[in-house]
Amino acid sequence: MKSGSVPRKSTRVRAATIADGEAPKAEEMGETTVEPSAKRRKMKHEYDEGEVHEEGIYDAAKRASPRESDAASDFSRVSAPAEARATRRVSKASPSKPAKRTMHTAPGEKQVVRKRFKNQGRLERISDLPTELFLEICSHLSPLDVLHMARTTRLWRRTLMSRSSTRVWRAARGTIPGLPDCPEDVSEPQYAKLLFERDCTTCTAVNGPSPDLALRMRLCRNCKRKSMIPARKFKSLFPEEDLSILRIVPFTLGRPSALFTYAHAERCFDAVGANTHGYERGTQYFYRPAVEKMLVESKEREALVDKEEYARWVEEQETRVTRIRESAVVITNWYGQWNMSNRNDKEMIRKERRRAIEAKLLELGYDQRDMVWGYSAPSSLLQDKPLTEAGWNRVRGPLEAIVAANRDVRLQREKEAVQRQRQEELRCMYMTLCCDGIAADPLSASQDKLVYPHPADLFDLPSMRPVWEDRTTPIAPRDFPDMDVVRQEMRTRLAEIERSLQQLLLPALEEAYPGKGEEDAKEKPRYSWLRETEDEVAEDEVAEDEVAEVERAPVEDGQLPDLNHAMSVFLCAICEEPLHWPMLLQHRHIPYGRHADFNNRERARPFKTSMVRVSRVWIVIMQRMLEDLGLPSDAPVVQLNTPMCCGMCTTHCADYNKAFSHVLEHLRRSGTDSKQHDPREKTKPLFVRVEPTRGKSRLTGQPVN
Amino acid sequence: MSITLISKEGAQFLVSKPVADRIGVVRDCAYGADFWLGYAVATDDSMGITLANVTSSILSKILVWCEHYKDMEPLVDGDSNMEFPEWDMAYIGHDMNQILFVLEAADYLHIPGLLLLACKGIADVLDGRNPRGICDLLGIVMDFSHRQEVDMDKENGYWRWFLHPT
Known part of the structure; x- marks a missing residue:
């Protein structure tokens, strides 16, 4: 990883080859169970990224086969597991190679065949490298990449989680500039996981919660609500217990508001915490399982040892909590700055990528005005990776389609604008010619009005279309x-x-x-x-x-x-x-x-x-x-x-159109309950002619009487 | 003075002393005896050193690197965050198969600078991949069951360690 670059977010691909319900048990997989003493020995010399030893959840050392254990002990050549190699060999040497996505599977076995990509298996000889070389390669990776390497195979997991690989983790940590040293209470893999993996610690929800470095956890909102308790609720939750136990449990505080900076957080020693956990700021929040466990442990201690020793133990725990909070301040400051610089770097890379893509499109002859991406910009444009030639070849097609569509729309709009201008010129000319009586014959429906066809009808004539349709220069009378x-x-x-x-x-x-x-x-x-x-x-x-x-x-x-x-x-x-x-x-x-x-x-x-x-x-x-x-x-x-009035309400109407609309309104209103307003019922006139009165004009809408 | 290096296929490469000095095995073979015996083993130009594990193409590539660094010191050790010169990164390239051969050859010939560069080249290829992507790249099969994968995702050893510091 380049210096300062961001470890890529862990996108856990879950294309498991075996369905959940059909997952073979440990015995079926030929795994052996080690003796408790051996297990304890391994626990001493191995990091636990989080292996759950007691509950029987996966433990790399426990699950590793004896052959692998022996192999790792003397630093022999690191090779892929025998099962994996056998599978590989079979798939390569198979004379009748199955189709790309139709691998043969045992009856009833559900197998998802993943699509091969270009570089698949190109580095397969890395499995045959000596352990020292493998570790040397890993020491050039970022901590998150080392973590990912440890999740590929059991053997590599055991190798990298071994305390003998501390050098690798330290070197990996060195690839991130300014990263504070790993605190005493956290192992290197835990430290990497805490800082660089964005999953929720308890439920693995990938919603990118910020790390709570005072608690050494990342918790999503739901998990916070479930498992975080404020100090003031302790008595209600544990009425029989003494509140002083909280002094020996790590806690976090509500995050200072946005007005406070990380520098401020550094000054205010206590203001370390990722968020308010849904409660007010300034309160101590505890991880409930830790509180419960500490309560049990303190009782056991109290019962087993004398008062002085118990007091010493409590003092040790208090010191430990203090150290955790001190280190949390330092790491929180670094994390904030690192996150911010990463964000800026990504933004710069995105801008640079966009500029490069636009330059390429300009080279292809497209116009800058057509590169309007809008909110629905293609994801290929917004990636935070520099543009490579291969990448350009991949995104070129879709981007060209978008730009070409934009260009067509723009040209069409420009053409329409020109056409509108030409039509306006033509319309003025037409009006003048109509006034002169030479453009079109007037249609005289009434004696006092001459009706000419609308210019829109004129533009539609076959002889007129060529005048304005594809013309760029202004239209002259000629x-x-x-x-x-x-x-x-x-x-x-x-x-x-x-x-x-x-x-x-x-x-x-x-x-x-x-x-x-x-x-x-x-x-x-x-x-x-x-x-x-x-x-x-x-x-x-x-x-x-x-x-x-x-x-x-x-x-x-x-x-x-x-x-x-x-x-x-x-x-x-x-x-x-x-x-x-x-x-x-x-x-x-x-x-x-x-x-x-x-x-x-x-x-x-x-x-x-x-x-x-x-x-x-x-x-x-x-x-x-x-x-x-x-x-x-x-x-x-x-x-x-001729003026007339309504036969139903005697309202005066200036012309027949008004009268018509007026009567129509009457009929509509009373249509449901009156037969007398049916226009076919001729008992009463609907319209009454009004003789024009001299010297007194009557306004439309006024009743006659 | 020059030394002839013989590749696995039998191809001969005539290299000068400063270039040969970059190759630890050759240096030890040709001049290392000088320290112990009081005289050099390879005093004659006609004498060739057979490098049985290095093919001609890889050897020629390695000699390019040695030629480049015959007058200056390569990056050998130090901070893992160090920046390699542009020439180095262009030299190592992105051909993964070749990088692996170079890595093995550098290990065999004891060229620490080139070994470091090859490791860096491979690390760059592995950079930013999730476990599944790494497995695809390396052509290996994840031997964790789905349940174990889920458990690995869920695992958080911190509190366990905190509560049970064994």
């Missing part, structure tokens, strides 16, 4: 295509729109006219005319497809309705305002959509039949309006331009 061609295309386009509207209207008109419509109404429930509206809304999703089908269907011209009639009423698909041809082309929601965003004219869309709807109910109301106003059923829209 670029405007031939007026006659434009007018002709516009006429054709309007004719298409008109025809599609007629086809859309036709079925509704046929239903609404007396005869067929009433028969249908009888068949339907009472207020079905309102429900029909809901049905229409529900059917709106498929309206577009139906419209397309209608447009394709051949219809004879003679059968199509006249759009200039007042009966030919449409609804805006968004606001349901009654619309007539050709004024509907200029309704606010038709070109500009739901939000009628007039400020962004470039978002205007050419007319589509799906932008309007037809309704039999609307046609019936319109028919009623004509009847109430005394107009024939084929009256043009122009004749409706």
Whole structure:
């Protein structure tokens, strides 16, 4: 490991070759049990990284075969276990090598075959090296790596956990600059595990708890809650015991708040501890198993020895606790600084890697503007490893795909921006030409208004598209295509729109006219005319497809309705305002959509039949309006331009549109409980014509009486 | 004065004295007798020293290192945190198989500086790997059962040691 580098987090790969339930017992594995005396002897000369000797949980020395024990004692050549070597040999020498992931296993044995990687087995001869050379190699590793080496095979574990390997651990410790010496109360492997492994000490949860160096443990939040007790709870938990026992048990304190620094922690001797353990700061926290054990031990001692010796023992324990806390201060300070510098180093490496990757992409011809990674940056970009050539080859494909997608989006946006600019230029030109009366024929639905097609329809014409679509330079008047061609295309386009509207209207008109419509109404429930509206809304999703089908269907011209009639009423698909041809082309929601965003004219869309709807109910109301106003059923829209008032509440309405919407609102509100408001009930007029009064204007919405 | 080194395959390498001085075995063989016997064993250029355990390719690689360090002292011992020169790291490279051969040859030929460098090279390869990764790299099988692995993860000898200091 390079100086100052971080030992990599232990990612325990649990691709065990044998399932839990099928794990063979020690006897099945051919392991021998050593005599208690031998065990004691081994315990003396071996480190215990944490071997649990008494409870029968794994102990390297205990489990090692006699052959291995003998081999290690005289420092023979360190070799992989015989079983392992045999497996290797078989797998190599097998004439019919099994497929990559289909290793043969015994029936019933569950075996997970791990994927081979490039360097697999490249260092296998390391197993045949002499022990001295093996230890020499290990002395160049970091403490965490040595710990990992000790977890590979039993033999290596026994070799590295032996007290004769202290030199290796010391040298490994030397690879971490500034690391304080191993405290007396902790063995070298324990020290390495405490500082560099991020698992919870008790439950092995990999959630990266900080080490509590005063307790020599890493505890996750759950374990802290379970096993840590504050001093003030001692009496409630152990009512029979004396509080003075806590003087001989190591403890930790709540971590000083973020305002306090490690330097401050050094000054405040007591302020050593990784966290508050969920309680208030400044309280002593004890590891409960340690307290319980110490209680038992102190009682035993008290019973066995005299008072003086017991007092001496207590004093020793107190000294020991003091020493632990002193060393904890030193190690905590170092750990904080080391952690911080590691974090900074990693951040620098990440930045450097990112710069290197971007430089490589620039070399490939991509633009810096396309290297927008955002929050979903690929993990390959954020690794804290310098970029190597092999690494670049690995990440190149995915990164190039991202950058290429970004580039496409950017180019599309740029193109759209240019197109919007060109359209704006073209729109100004079109307005001027319309004013001159040469760009398009006006559509005169009413006598006082000239309706021109919307610019969005103009841009959609075949002769206009080349003018703005792929153009980068500004448009000049001379670029405007031939007026006659434009007018002709516009006429054709309007004719298409008109025809599609007629086809859309036709079925509704046929239903609404007396005869067929009433028969249908009888068949339907009472207020079905309102429900029909809901049905229409529900059917709106498929309206577009139906419209397309209608447009394709051949219809004879003679059968199509006249759009200039007042009966030919449409609804805006968004606001349901009654619309007539050709004024509907200029309704606010038709070109500009739901939000009628007039400020962004470039978002205007050419007319589509799906932008309007037809309704039999609307046609019936319109028919009623004509009847109430005394107009024939084929009256043009122009004749409706007269003030009128509501027949139900006498509210004054300035024009037929307002009156229509007003009556519609009435019908909607009272649709559930009143038969008299059914537009087909002709007992009472729905609309009343208002004769214009002289010298006194009436505001819309005011009642007449 | 120069000395001929003969590799396992029989290839001969003619090296100068400063270069040969870097190789402990050769130095002892050629001049070590001088200390004990009062005269050198290898006084004749034609005399060759057979290095039976070193192949030609590895020997030539080792001689490159010796040539480089014929006039200066290599890093031999000291802090394990020491930084090797760039040339050394480029020399040792990342070819794991070759590094192992060099390590064995350096041990056999007694070249402490090169031995240290080879150890460092292997340690760099092993650096930052978890036990499973190390096993894959070394081509060995973890002989711990799954239960034992879990126990190793859970183990915390500190409190046991604290409570039972044997």
